[in-house]
Amino acid sequence: MTIQAQILDELRTLREETRAGIILVTHDLAVVADIADRVVVMYSGRVVEQGTLDELFYDPQHPYTWGLLGSITRIDRDSSQRLPAIAGLPPSLLHTPQGCHFRPRCPHAFAQCTEDPALLARIPGNAEHVDRCWLELEQKRKLRVVGDQIGLASPEPVIA
């Protein structure tokens, strides 16, 4: 963690000194939260959501993004419980699923998901926040709440 913080500080310094843009590829959302201005979420070789840091963390639109956010270690989470994981595996890029590539792992998939969703701005008045999911905006805002946090609902019945 100490080395990571030093590297991020170094990147920030370089960014300020050179005024260069930095593209950082990572699965570590803590790093993203620490340094990014804009976030591009990729799944199965293509962009599934893109927006500002705040948009992605506070109003995420794609179920894969929900799954990533739901699997972050958090200080307010019961440490005796396993971290939530996204069920299944990413598809082979040689044999991608018909329609939405996330469909085999998505607990919210429905009939339309066999058609390929385009990467579109789907929030009225916000042309910059784009995603690739057929669900309606209000459905997304409801379905992404798991317990009291953003996450991807379990495809299995939850046994208390």
Ligand code: SF4
């Ligand atoms: S388009 Fe369908 S399968 Fe794909 S993420 Fe949205 S709800 Fe899930």
